[in-house]
Amino acid sequence: MLIECRSITAGYNGSPVLENIDISIGEGEIVTLVGANGAGKSTLVNTISGLLRPMAGEIHFDGKRIDQLSPADRVRMGIAHVPEGRQVFAGMTVAENLSLGAHTQTSRAAADLRSERMRELCDQYPFLHERINDVVGNFSGGQQQMLAIARGLMSNPRLIMLDEPSLGLSPLMVQEVLNLVTQLRERGHSILLSEQNARAALAIADRGYVIENGRVTLSGKAADLLDSREIAERYLGVGAATRFSREESMRIAKSLRACIGAETKSSNPRGLQS
Structure with a gap:
């Protein structure tokens, strides 16, 4: 693992x-x-x-x-x-946000690798290249999420x-x-x-x-x-009520009909028609 x-x-x-x-x-x-x-x-x-x-x-x-x-x-x-x-x-550009994703790498060689990595990500995700110098505060939530993932990939x-x-x-x-x-x-x-x-x-x-x-x-x-x-x-x-079997649904319907029938007889004991 x-x-x-x-x-x-x-x-x-x-x-x-x-x-x-x-x-x-x-x-x-x-x-x-x-x-x-x-x-x-x-x-x-x-x-x-x-x-x-x-x-x-x-x-x-x-x-x-x-x-x-x-x-x-x-x-x-x-x-x-x-x-x-x-x-x-929000107040920084796409390029600056991406650079922070590799802030643990501080040597001159690491800086070159950081630039190379940024180019690779911009090739993979053209949105980053198109807006590389834009401040990200006005980006949509989806654009910011994609940028956050790209920053992690740096x-x-x-x-x-x-x-x-x-x-x-x-x-x-x-x-x-x-x-x-x-x-x-x-x-x-x-x-x-x-x-x-x-x-x-x-x-x-x-x-x-x-x-x-x-x-x-x-x-x-x-x-x-x-x-x-x-x-x-x-x-x-998916609630439990939606998972009843057909048999269970039929049993409940039969019980309800029986209750409705009993209530009707009680309210009209002589069976008179209106």
Whole structure:
């Protein structure tokens, strides 16, 4: 496995949000975290990137323990974090935002590599080239999200973590972002996708973990999770009432007719016609 979280407990101000979390991501996999808002998905992503130190447990990346390393060291090892809400620098240009994605590389040789990497990304995503000197504050949410992902790619990561990339985007732009995620896998990146849009995330993922109240309650192949009745009812917008069998629906209809008939006889005991 490329990365493994083993028995991770983490939180804020001494209060755990995650408890005893175990997840893993292999080379070239898309793994999605499914869960409601506040379940702990972002806390886990922040812990892997180093923004939070775990209270207990270990994180191993490419066989090396990293949970005590700084966020910058983790970026240098090949981990990129695209945060929730995009968090691009609105008063800076596309080029300046992209440069910040490789800020951990400071040597003259690294500067040359940074310029080369920027050219590669502009070739891959023409939108960046067309607006390379534009200030990003007036960009749409979808354009800012694409820029945020490209900024994460500037460090040429092996693992890229996307936290709620569809948040606040139109359905068309959501599909564009998810298409980009699948392209990243085709280019050899491993991806951890934290996403409330469970149906869309599981549709492109290889595996998934369901997080509820800071714990992994279900995991498996993404296709199996999509077919799960429990997942459908909790996260895919399919209520239990819509999943009755035909026999159950007929039984309920028969009971209702019986109640209606009894009520009619009670209100008209002599069977008089109006």
